[in-house]
């Protein structure tokens with residue numbers, strides 16, 4: 001076992017066969033898991049082998065440190081002061097606007113620090129956060145989060161996305177915002193509100209695509225977060241790209257109303273999305289809470305990105321947590337294991353299957369363009385989450401105790417150092 005300050009160690013753990021990029025390691029005969037001995041040295045994995053038959057079974061289950069592909073650090077933990085008790089999209093927007101007008105650098109720093117500390121302790125190594133980038137709270141939110149990005153860069157790679165109404169990209173202010181985003185290594189974002197048939201929406205999207213392409217800047221859209229007008233935003237986006245393709249990566253967050261398409265229409269659209277290399281982040285918690293809501297009725301239809309159909313077409317799909325204790329969703333805690341457990345009944349993603357685990361692991365890392373996709377192999381970073389669990393049931397029942405290894409050191413060691421540095425800012 002690792003201990004003290006030595007950046008080398010060995011441990012035994014259950015590991016998903018789908019995360020082991022090494023031929024001959026296990027056949028997934030036990031819950032998709034195989035018992036592994038893993039060793040590391042100087043921050044990287046130095047050896048991996050299957051435990052021989054007869055060895056004591058491990059008491060922990062191992063994952064790579066994980067990635068949150070879609071968060072909103074600027075508004076996290078605002079539910080108490082700005083609740084949305086009716087749980088509607090309109091109610092969330094109204095409470096969000098009120099909260100936005102009360103922002104200060106200090107408030108956003110406090111929220112982001114709380115969120116990042118939780119994420120760090122829970123085993124996240126990367127996070128993409130959208131920022132409300134129009135209105136009175138925009139400048140202070142960017143100031144706070146740009147600082148956090150730099151302060152946290154050794155612990156969590158933080159990517160920032162400018163979130164504005166899509167039509168903002170047609171205004172004279174668009175260029176200045178885009179330059180600010182590029183300087184922060186961020187992405188251009190925007191909300192497309194269905195039915196997306198107006199000229200302003202089309203022009204805003206075209207202008208965004210052209211601007212991002214010119215600047216070489218990635219795009220992450222809030223698109224088709226709706227329980228009506230199936231795929232109105234995605235259809236518009238694909239049309240625009242058919243006419244004028246771009247070379248920058250595009251992520252489509254939500255894509256919920258695609259679930260309302262017929263199987264045939266969905267298959268056709270998914271093929272075109274794959275051809276344009278569009279990635280999708282499904283957000284089951286916020287969608288499950290806000291969408292399909294009718295007064296005094298339990299929803300029988302739950303719009304959610306059709307993950308498996310998109311995977312079959314070759315679209316990269318990830319699952320994100322989205323809102324944490326804000327007007328859009330009252331729960332959440334930046335815990336990827338809790339997200340996995342909550343997604344089980346909502347999306348029927350089974351982590352013992354490769355395609356069920358990928359959206360939380362390798363595909364989330366790919367969507368963020370991270371250097372390491374999370375597959376465990378010799379030479380990969382010694383970045384691990386060790387869960388007190390011997391099978392997936394114990395992982396999913398309630399988030400188990402965990403310890404986190406970062407570049408070959410246990411988080412309690414590195415956490416102390418980094419926390420001291422951060423609190424001095």
Ligand SMILES: [Zn+2]
Pocket residue numbers: 070071072130222253322323
């Ligand atoms: Zn969002």
